[in-house]
Amino acid sequence: MSVFEGFKFRRVSSPVHDLDPRVKFLYVCVVFAAAVMFSELLPLILLLLIQVPFILLAGVQRAWLKSMRGASLLALLIFVMNLVSMYLYQGQILLEYSLGMTLRFLVLVESFSTFFLTTSPDQLSLALEQSHVPYEFSFAFTTAVRFVPVLAEEAQTIMDAQRARGLELERGNFIKRVKNYIPILIPLIVNAIRRSLELAEAMESRAWGATEKRTNLYVLKMRGGDYTLALISLSTLTLAIYIRLFLPIPSITTLLRL
């Protein structure tokens, strides 16, 4: 599915890729907070646009467009549902409001997509470790990510092996089709369990759990660019709060009339 392509990390180098993942996560949180604060179109459009320089700087625009394309169906659904529900609820067609809700969704997709496109699972796990999340969790996360392609391949092989025994996955009514997946699921699960046992043996053999104070080959250090982004994010947040509390926001219709 192409929408997932928009979230897969690619090993490219760019200033954004090299930023500390914790700072990037801060940026995502700030965007999230700001998006939730406003339902007016003007600030949301601004939020959508100010992220674009990051995307271009990271060079991930093509993949990001794929994620936006994938999200557009859901966005349309949100738009229609808001329009309909507001009409039923308040008897009015609130075009701007519905558009705003849709935009809010898109802003969030945009920021999460940028985050995952520019942060490798390794960096993520390192960020988790350094944020004092117990090592077991970040290890479970990395191992899961590492084995996703392996499991996908194995699922394909199992399907091939069973099809070669006459199993027809495309035929039959709904119930039959579901039953036909049992010969696929059972080997998949059994092999996953076997694999876990082998992994556990290998982990133990390499001193897993030897000491509480586990060290790391890499360490995340905040650098100039990281502090800059952190500063920008926090100032943006402050500005957003200020605007929300103290400044009136004109609606688009008002602006168009001017």
Next chain:
Amino acid sequence: MAIIEAKGLAYAYPGRTNHSIKDLSITIERGEFVILTGPSGCGKTTLCRCFNGLIPHFYGGKLEGDLTVAGLNVSEHSISELASRVGLVFQNPENQLFALSVEKDVAFGLENLGMPREEIRERVDWAIKMTGVEDLRDRAPHELSGGQQQRVAIACVLAMQPDVMVLDEPTSFLDPLGAQTIFEVINGLNKKLEITVILVEHRLDLASKYADHVIIMDRGKIILDGEPRKIFDSEEARLIGVGIPRVTRLYQFLKEQDVYLRKVPVASEEASQLLREVLVRDRG
């Protein structure tokens, strides 16, 4: 000084009535290259797991008898304590690599031991160099071939600088050239770093030329233990059904007809040399 000493070793997996290894006693000297072989189910894998403490600590149950590896009694020391003395490389390359880059995988064991970062960095670089996987440093395990993965697995174990490296059928999933590369890497580590190697293998054609000590097991017991050529030529080895090198078999056929080669060959280079001597002598 023996690096591994086993006396009367016996073990049954919890829940099973029959013993996987019975009354097993062996001595392995430091620096030896040992080949451990025997039919499927003979207990080779069980014995390997004893060497680094997976038995009894991971599998449970009681390990009867005495086993000392690199000065540590296996039953009395945890797996993580043994991990810096004994490394174990498993059969399936895919299931030994957990990280998303080769570098991180090689560092894994050292990180677990809580080593300081600079030391980890040094050892990782060294292990990667010794196994010849420098150009794979940043690659994810899934992008590597089986042979490359196994070399990385060896690097992961090597980084912990063990005295003994145990490899349980490491070339099962590899093609012949991949297998040869692995044997050459292991042999290099054995000769250059004096790491004692215990290699469990069926592919004796490719591996036997490196060994200076062969142990053959059958049904949980040690049947033959000693010098490779003598053992491969023995009647018992044939009866147990071990796949001795083809050239050794040729030597035996010739011997049956009273044609004697000077030595028992295990590799083709030796065999052709020895045959040449006999053929030239015959003509001359």
Next chain:
Amino acid sequence: MIEVKDLYFTYPNDVEALKGVSLTVSDGEFVAIMGQNGAGKTTLVKHFNGLLKPSKGEVLVDGVGTKRASVAQLARKVGFVFQNPDHQLFCETVEEEISFALRNFGFKETTIKRRVTWALNLLGLTQYRQTSPFMLSGGERKRVALASVLAWNPEVVILDEPTIGQDYQQKETLRQFIVQLNAQGKTVVVVTHDVEFVAECSPRVVLMLQGKILAEGKAEEVLTNLSLVAQASLVPPQITQTFLELADLGLPTNVIKVHDASRILLNLLEVTP
């Protein structure tokens, strides 16, 4: 008969695995497809039962193109034993496991019972009829997988890397079994990189390299050509290497079997056995 005509195949991830392969496997032949891991061997044979469809070119099984036929249709004629039996086993008993394909192919229950008994007998698994396949050892599971394919009596049997992880005795038993299958008229295709195994059975050998056929011919011709074998990243049989090093003494250069080697040497030394 299986005809492969100028076959090209590219995987969805844009890797071109087969680049113009043409091959014919006649009825009753015994063929070994060899080459290093990644040469395209398994990709090729997966076209024989329709698991993969050609990107370009065509594959015909008994005159019928595989592009339009379903895997189930082709599998009825072409049995495929996968490398890892654990990718197939899922039933509660060995009996059910063997019956699975028979049911898929629409055999009558009475026929199924008969075939299952026959297959269990053939592979020495009768005592495991009611056993769970997961309780069996690795070698026994391999036999169950093989039995479940032979049960429906396909004309062609493909074995993908059957010697991996097997000890010497198991390989010998398998080798004799395969030779017997072939003697009974089945077409046997073995995908392998195990040179010594192939040397002892002398099938027709097809060498593959990077998606193309590098060479094909009798085992004695192909496996003794050092340059071809090296290109395919294989290692020649020990006996072959030994004899080739003695070619200057007049030894024949097409020897792959130990028995032949011994006979030739004894002849040369004029020793009568």
